[in-house]
Amino acid sequence: ATSVPGVTLLWRHTLRRQTTRLPMRDFPVLPNGATWQADWSTDECGHCETTFSLWRRRHHCRGCGHIFCDACAPQNAMMPRLPVWAMAEPLCVGLDRARKLGIPDVRQRICSHCRPQLTTGPSQNAEHKAAVAAAEAKANAAATAAKLEVAAVHAIVNAVHAVNASQAARAEAEEAAKAAKKAAAEVVVEKAFEAAKAGAEVAASAAKAKVRRASLDLLIEREMPRPRMQSIRL
8 A cells, every 4th residue: 555645545435435336235134143344344354364455355255244355255156145034044044045935046255164054955964954943943933922022012002092092082071061061051041041131121011110100190190180178167
């Protein structure tokens, strides 16, 4: 590598663009819980310890996710791309299951450590069969547990919805009862008001009648002549 700062910066930028050209989303999950090693985490091949440069690029092994040079991880292995369920499984188990599901093989890079697992067929030894059976049993148990967990969550959600619906119905019933009581009270008040109004009108009519009668009597008394008093001599 050159010691000129500008050239070094340009060299690192070009190298990073070259080593990150393949996006990580193409291989999001690797077997045995392996992680995709970051490009900037190492400057040497994980097998021969050769320093990477502009002409010696980094390459990721599609089995373990570690970084190697082109010589230590050549792109000459045919294997299917491992899906999500391949996590925490041996590489040979994940490849066997992927091929049973009909996932096609593509040419990929495999390091010397992972390459022997590619040649381990499903019927070559009892250890591989046991690993396949254990992995399938673990996957089935995980799927069953996930289904039970989902069913439990749905049951809890349904119970919460039922409680909320019951509380909402109870609140509506209480509001309806309050509205009915208020309406009944308004009816009673309105009837009492009408009765008082009618009573007041009757009393007013009676008072008017009395006033008219008294006025008529007074008028009659004024119009009638008064009798003259005669003196009687003895």
